[in-house]
Amino acid sequence: xxxxxxxxxxxxxxxxxxxxxxxxxxxxxxxxxxxxxxxxxxxxxxxxxxxxxxxxxxxxxxxxxxxxxxxxxxxxxxxxxxxxxxxxxxxxxxxxxxxxxxxxxxxxxxxxxxxxxxxxxxxxxxxxxxxxxxxxxxxxxxxxxx
Numbered sequence: 001x002x003x004x005x006x007x008x009x010x011x012x013x014x015x016x017x018x019x020x021x022x023x024x025x026x027x028x029x030x031x032x033x034x035x036x037x038x039x040x041x042x043x044x045x046x047x048x049x050x051x052x053x054x055x056x057x058x059x060x061x062x063x064x065x066x067x068x069x070x071x072x073x074x075x076x077x078x079x080x081x082x083x084x085x086x087x088x089x090x091x092x093x094x095x096x097x098x099x100x101x102x103x104x105x106x107x108x109x110x111x112x113x114x115x116x117x118x119x120x121x122x123x124x125x126x127x128x129x130x131x132x133x134x135x136x137x138x139x140x141x142x143x144x145x146x
Contacts, residue, residue, distance in 0.1 A: 017050075017077045018042070036094035036135070042077065047088020049101060050077035057097040059112035061119045081118040083109060095135025102130065113138060 021028060025046070032043040039053030039060060051060040055072040061080040064072065080089070084103065091102040098112035101119050108130055109119035122140075124130075129145040 015077070032092070034092065034094040036099075037096040039094065041080070041092055041094055041099065043089060043092060047090065047104065049080040049089045049092060051080050051099070052077045057112040057114050058117035059095070059097055059099050061099060061101065061109075061111035061117070063118050080111075083107075083119050083121060091133075093133055093135045095140075096137040098135050098138065098140070100133050100135045100140055102133070108133065108142075110140065 018030060021044075028044050028046045028048075030042045031045050034041055035053075036059070037054070039051060039055070041049060041051040041060075043049050049061075051062060052074045053060070055062065055064060055074055060074055060078065062074060062078045063081050064074070080101070082089070084107070087107075088104045089101055090104050093100045095112070098110060098116075100122075101109040101111070103109070106129065108122045108124065110116055110122055111119050128142070130142040131145045133140065133142045
């Protein structure tokens with residue numbers, strides 16, 4: 001839920017983190033949200049990516065995580081690490097144990113699988129330009145622009 005609570009709710013709850021974020025910068029709003037097995041991520045119009053929930057595989061990309069199910073969680077939206085400072089994130093896809101992230105200059109990053117606890121660039125050939133991409137349980141899929 002990203003509210004700091006450890007309970008399930010059958011009714012929607014306000015996430016006060018995003019409410020306060022909007023107060024501090026009225027131009028920053030959430031433009032995309034996605035979720036997987038036990039975590040959620042939200043992309044803002046400013047190019048910031050926030051994630052919360054289970055982080056036992058490093059899937060949140062927040063830099064934390066030791067691979068222990070019972071301790072690796074973010075209870076509140078936490079900023080996903082930017083590999084290249086100042087570059088905006090423009091898209092992402094949540095998978096069960098991994099996440100794919102795209103930045104404004106076309107780099108594609110991966111997180112999770114107990115390998116990448118911060119976003120790491122996927123080395124693609126110059127001819128591959130992902131149009132869209134998806135994350136699965138432990139795999140990725142891309143559709144090329146061609």
